Amino acid sequence: MFILCSRDHVQWTDEETEKARQKAEENSKEKIPVEEQSKYDREAHKYWDRFYEMHQRKFFRNRTWLFTEFPELLPPDTAGLCLPEQEQEQEQGGGVDSCSESGNREKQQPCASSTLTSHMNTFPGQHAAFRILEVGCGAGNSVFPIISTIRGSKAFLYCCDFSSQAIELIQEHPDYDPAVCHAFVRDICDTASPFPFPPESLDIILVVFVLSAIHPARAQDAVRALAGFLKQGGIVLFRDYGRYDLAQLRFKKGQCLSENFYTRQDGTCVYFFTKDEVHHLFSNAGLEELQNLEDRRLQVNRGKKVVMHRVWTQSKYRKPCLISD
Ligand SMILES: C[S@@+](CC[C@H](N)C(=O)[O-])C[C@H]1O[C@@H](n2cnc3c(N)ncnc32)[C@H](O)[C@@H]1O
Structure with missing residues (x-):
């Protein structure tokens, strides 16, 4: 895809919103039969x-x-480091506002009481100051x-x-x-399996284009379980597909599993979130909102003379600090 032009913070007209709603309604009329869905x-x-x-x-x-x-990803001892150059992305785009939050870490203040008490004797990264x-x-x-970077x-x-x-x-x-890094296989919906670090040990959890891949009925439990691994003051950084993104409107009839949840030709699935749904997911897990926004962009492919409306959701939610006497 050859994109010549991209405009950020685009407001949709009522007409555009209605057209998108109708398209989504149309492509989700025919649901995949229930007996086929579980696979x-x-x-x-x-x-x-x-x-x-x-x-x-x-x-x-x-x-x-x-x-x-997400400048919150920068460990406190790397302030001032040069960062990789920013790129534009198309399918799973990034960059709500290239400049507005750059270097802004002021909302990330660890709680005074966030010391690690663990039943785990040793674990990868146990001596790290920032996880x-x-x-x-x-x-x-x-x-x-x-x-x-780290x-x-x-x-x-x-x-x-x-x-x-x-x-x-x-x-x-x-x-x-x-x-520096420990990679492991883990299904985040399997909330009973252990993680290789103790509860309340993480400063940041990054969740980028992954909750959309999960059945919407399972996402809440997964988020709740993940929140248990955040330190007090720790933050979840989230970015994912938004409702009526081009990727949703492109689905053909017969690919819909349930409202706003589809399967692609290759069997992978995708859900399209509203801002309110994202808020409920994280606040129901006991986290407080730092940011929750919809990133709407207009991408123009002049070669193909196509105008594309992209919608992503981006959020930051923090685990509150407990006030002790
Ligand atoms: C759209 S890809 C995004 C990958 C990566 N986050 C990125 O931004 O490049 C979705 C990823 O989520 C993983 N995934 C989906 N459901 C998962 C689950 N229940 N537990 C762990 N990973 C999952 C998939 O295997 C896939 O790698």
Whole structure:
């Protein structure tokens, strides 16, 4: 796709909103029969394994906008480091506002009482002063920019995905370094399985284009379980597809599983969130809002003479500090 022009913060007219609503209504009229639906949930990891077998590391581009949008990812001891250059992305775009939040970490204030009490004797990254977890990390398009940024700092990165293929791609990457990063296979919907670090041990959890891949009925439990691993004052950074994004409106009839939830040709699934749904997911998990916005953009492909409306949701939610006497 050749994009010549992109305009941010686009307001939709009532007419555009209505047209999008009608398109989504139209493509979700015919639902996949209920008896066929469960396989997309039950075998989700297999569809993603096939995805990574086929595309390897080539599908998504490095999410180098991460540090501009999410400066909270920068460990406290790396202030002033040069960051990877920002790129525009198309399918899973980033960058709500290239400049507005750059370097703004003022909302990230660790709680005075956030000391680690653990039943785990040893765990990877236990001596780190700043711990980040990326869930649904895929082939590492955020992982490697983060590794190159935190190397030499007191930070440690954990990353997991339920696709063992994805995790292999990460572990075999020449920049993978167990001194800085621990990659492991984990289904975040399987809330009973352990994580390789104790509760309340993480400063940041990064959730980028992953909750959309999960059945909407399972997302709340997954978020609640993840919130248990945040330190007081720790933050979830979230970016994902928004309601009526071009990717939603492009679906053909017969690919809809339930309202705003679809399966692609390759069997992977995608949900399209509203801002309110995102708010409920995180606030029901006991987190407080720092940011919750819809990023609406207009992308124009002049070659093909196509105008595309992209919608993403971006949020930051923090675990409150308990006030002790
Ligand atoms: C759209 S990709 C995004 C990958 C990565 N976050 C990125 O931004 O490049 C969604 C990822 O979520 C993973 N995923 C989906 N459901 C998951 C689950 N229940 N537990 C762990 N990972 C999951 C998939 O395997 C896939 O790698």
